[in-house]
Amino acid sequence: MKAPRTRVVMVSAGFWPAVGGAERQALELSGELRARGADVVVLTRRVGLAPPREEVHGVPVRRLRVLGTGALDSLSFLFGAFGWLLKHGGEYDAIHAHLAGSPALAAALAGRWLGKPVLVKLGGGRGIGELASSSRTRLGRLKLRLLARLKPRFLAVVPDLAAEAREHLRGASIEVLPNGVDVNRYKPVSPEEKRVLRARLGWTGAVFLYTGRLSWEKRLPWFSKIWNEATKDRDATLILVGEGPEKIPQDGRIRVLPPVDDTAELYAAADAFVLPSVSEGLSNSLLEAMASGLPVIASAVGGSAETLVDGVTGLLFARDDEKAAAACVRRVLDEPGLAARLGANARGVCLERYSLSRLAARLEELYRGAP
Numbered sequence: 001m002k003a004p005r006t007r008v009v010m011v012s013a014g015f016w017p018a019v020g021g022a023e024r025q026a027l028e029l030s031g032e033l034r035a036r037g038a039d040v041v042v043l044t045r046r047v048g049l050a051p052p053r054e055e056v057h058g059v060p061v062r063r064l065r066v067l068g069t070g071a072l073d074s075l076s077f078l079f080g081a082f083g084w085l086l087k088h089g090g091e092y093d094a095i096h097a098h099l100a101g102s103p104a105l106a107a108a109l110a111g112r113w114l115g116k117p118v119l120v121k122l123g124g125g126r127g128i129g130e131l132a133s134s135s136r137t138r139l140g141r142l143k144l145r146l147l148a149r150l151k152p153r154f155l156a157v158v159p160d161l162a163a164e165a166r167e168h169l170r171g172a173s174i175e176v177l178p179n180g181v182d183v184n185r186y187k188p189v190s191p192e193e194k195r196v197l198r199a200r201l202g203w204t205g206a207v208f209l210y211t212g213r214l215s216w217e218k219r220l221p222w223f224s225k226i227w228n229e230a231t232k233d234r235d236a237t238l239i240l241v242g243e244g245p246e247k248i249p250q251d252g253r254i255r256v257l258p259p260v261d262d263t264a265e266l267y268a269a270a271d272a273f274v275l276p277s278v279s280e281g282l283s284n285s286l287l288e289a290m291a292s293g294l295p296v297i298a299s300a301v302g303g304s305a306e307t308l309v310d311g312v313t314g315l316l317f318a319r320d321d322e323k324a325a326a327a328c329v330r331r332v333l334d335e336p337g338l339a340a341r342l343g344a345n346a347r348g349v350c351l352e353r354y355s356l357s358r359l360a361a362r363l364e365e366l367y368r369g370a371p
Contacts, residue, residue: 006038006364007091011081011107012098013074015044015063016056020213021284022098022123025179030059032182032360041092043084043103045077078102085110092116094367097152099123100130105143108150117369118152125279125302126164128217135168148172153366157282158303175366178307180359181287183350188293188343189268197269205235206333209270209294211263211285214244214256216278219299221248223276223325228253230326234333238274241266267292272332272339278319280304287354290314290346295339297328313346 012026030040046052046063054061064080066073081103085095089110094117097107104120111118124130134140148169155177156162162176189197198204208227214220220240227238231253240248241257248256260266263285267273273289275298280286282303289296290307296314298304308314315331317324332339 006033006367007093008033008038008040008367009085009088009092009095009107010040010042010098011085011095011103012042012044013077013101013103014047015042015061018047021281022121024284025121026098027057027059028182028356029180029360029363031057032180032356033363034059036357036360036364038364039092043081045073074102078106081106082110086113089114089116094119096363096367097121100134100144100147100154104147104152105150108147108152111152112150117367118150119155119363119366120147120152121155122157122161122165123281124161125217125277125281126160128279129161129164129281131161131164131168144168158306160302160306161281177359177362178354179282179284179287180356181284181291181350181354182356183291183347183354185264186267186288186291188347194269197265201266201269203237203239203269205237206231206272207270208236208238208272208274208297208329208332209241209266209289210239210274211241211266211288212283214240214242214246214248216246218246219276219278220246223274224248224254226322226325227274227329230329231333236333239266239270263288264292267294270294272297275299275304276325277301277304282307287350291350291354293343293347295332295342296346297325297332299325307349308346312342313349314342 010026010030014023016027030042033040042059042061044063046065050063052063067076095107095111096119097104098121100120100122107118134144154165154172154174156165156174157178159176162174165174238254242259250256267289273294273296275283275286277299280302298316299319300316301319308316310316315328317328
């Protein structure tokens, strides 16, 4: 007998065209689940002139109007989402909230009221993410206590984040479930395809790539200085793709480009990927680079340290070790065959452990109430 279709609501404070780790993962996961035959609807905030109902890449999206900014915005979305979930309770079987903010509280309350499974995916790196920031305020601590008492199932992308969650969510059910990456979309290309891509992009020499938010925890100005010194007198370029508050000085060898809808071609055209963060959960960009067969240079923190094996699937340096970071850059440039070997190994790990289809299969089990 054929299993019934999975029906799930993805609840997220932000969604496409907002660009961030949580938004990207929610979009790609929703598409993968729908491709597997699930009914998925995304419930999110309505910002600007966005329509209240639309489809994004084939995924139905319902956008709720919010009031004001800051706390008022969060409260209005909490009550709006809670009301929507109650009103449409007969249309879904499970709720999946992205990040432990007001959407998670609305989801957990509605799930408890209706007797439906609720998953809450935690985000951010240890000490700098949402758990740490919530624990520093009275309202934040109250929210965490309420979430723990409502007993949704919490999902942490790496053990490091799960350990932090156990400190703040006493008695909660916490499962380590990594992010997933579309290994069919993010993949290595042939030398000829790479040459064509680079010609179209205007890239020459060795290209080191970063994609993601330009924010302080990524330490891009710090790394840029190290990279510049390590590659002087070399034909190399550092390309940073994203937006955010951090300002990175540009010259002919360091370029900052705006975000793009599809980063797959950027990874395919690059020669190495960098992630010098002060802390990490499990970066979507890291997995995309690995799936694309790129050697990764990263600080040995959080999910980066737990995902990469130094000298096997990437090159790691101690968080504040400038000399070690520079040495990693030079190794990629100078050691014959190293970049290709690291990239091939990283691709293999993604195929085995981090494919989006593997993640979706486990989530479908959880939506049905599996232990």
